Amino acid sequence: MLCQNCHQKEATVHLTQVVDGKTEKFHLCEECAAQKGIDIHAEPMDLGGMMEKLKDQLAHLKEEWVEPKAPAAGASVCPACGMTRTEILKKGRLGCDRCYEVFASEMLPVVVSLQHSDQHLGKVPKRSSDRMRNSVELARLRRELEKAVAGENYELAAKLRDQIRALPAEGGGS
Numbered sequence: 001m002l003c004q005n006c007h008q009k010e011a012t013v014h015l016t017q018v019v020d021g022k023t024e025k026f027h028l029c030e031e032c033a034a035q036k037g038i039d040i041h042a043e044p045m046d047l048g049g050m051m052e053k054l055k056d057q058l059a060h061l062k063e064e065w066v067e068p069k070a071p072a073a074g075a076s077v078c079p080a081c082g083m084t085r086t087e088i089l090k091k092g093r094l095g096c097d098r099c100y101e102v103f104a105s106e107m108l109p110v111v112v113s114l115q116h117s118d119q120h121l122g123k124v125p126k127r128s129s130d131r132m133r134n135s136v137e138l139a140r141l142r143r144e145l146e147k148a149v150a151g152e153n154y155e156l157a158a159k160l161r162d163q164i165r166a167l168p169a170e171g172g173g174s
Contacts, residue, residue, distance in 0.1 A: 005032035013040055061110060078102045134167055141167075 003011045004027050011027035015038065018024075033040055076085045083095030085103065094100060100107075141164050148157040 001027050003027065003029035003032050005029070005036075013038065057113075061113060076103075076106075130168075138164065138167055 001011045003009050006029060009029035009031070012030055013026075013028045013033040015026040015028070015033075016023060017026070028036070028038070030040055077083070078095055078099045079102070080098035081095035083099055085106065088094055088099070088103065094103070141160050145157055145160040145164065148154070148160060
């Protein structure tokens with residue numbers, strides 16, 4: 001098969017690319033592949049190994065959270081409501097506000113692994129207080145400001161700084 005680019009040499013690099021569900025196949029000679037920035041000497045991705053590693057991580061999470069080993073005395077019972085880890089798993093919710101503190105060390109790694117953060121980054125309910133909305137907006141603006149400074153986009157950073165300062169005293173005054 002001839003190279004699809006130069007149509008002169010034998011194609012030795014065969015690339016399959018999937019974009020938005022559409023599969024495209026390219027057959028190139030080594031020179032044309034190098035011109036297009038394709039590293040033909042790179043190690044191929046080991047998808048099987050990646051999947052195996054992911055499976056091991058999920059099994060570890062299951063061992064640690066769903067199938068606990070003998071818990072330390074008192075560590076898995078909420079002193080306020082008496083809920084245990086097993087009851088929380090069965091019901092799918094915590095018993096009281098103290099459960100968040102009691103089970104925090106066990107829940108935090110699971111939450112971070114699933115949500116990629118231990119901070120809520122989503123929407124704020126319409127009925128929430130102005131203080132809550134300002135707090136969420138301040139956090140969003142600060143994240144954008146960090147990105148702008150890291151990307152050396154100082155004009156945007158200055159605008160974001162001004163927006164932060166314009167927020168009510170609880171958020172913007174710092």
